[in-house]
Amino acid sequence: MLFLVHMIVDIPGTVPAEEAEAVKAREKAYSQELQRQGKWAHIWRVVGEYANYSVFDVASNDELHEILSNLPLFPYMTISVTPLATHGSSIR
Secondary structure, three states: OEEEEEEEEOOOOOOOHHHHHHHHHHHHHHHHHHHHHOOEEEEEEOOOOOEEEEEEEOOOHHHHHHHHHOOOOHHHEEEEEEEEOOOOOOOO
16 A cells, blocks of 8 residues: 655754754664665655655555654654555556
8 A cells, every 4th residue: 555645843942952863863764674674665855844755655554554653753743644546547
């Protein structure tokens, strides 16, 4: 199942810089492992924002929920999810 996920990150200024950097490092390691597994199929940064659009290729809604809720930056994110289906005009 494919999902388009929009993630907007907003780490409050009250979070100490050292803690914020540690969370970002854990996030990077976790996301790169998911990419190696093929579950996080694509990730694009939104220019000028601390945000991204990503495509996840997972077995179920529950698996996506588990992946997203385990993101180290999850407590600081606003996330929207759009399920994707094959388009009839696609040549793939």
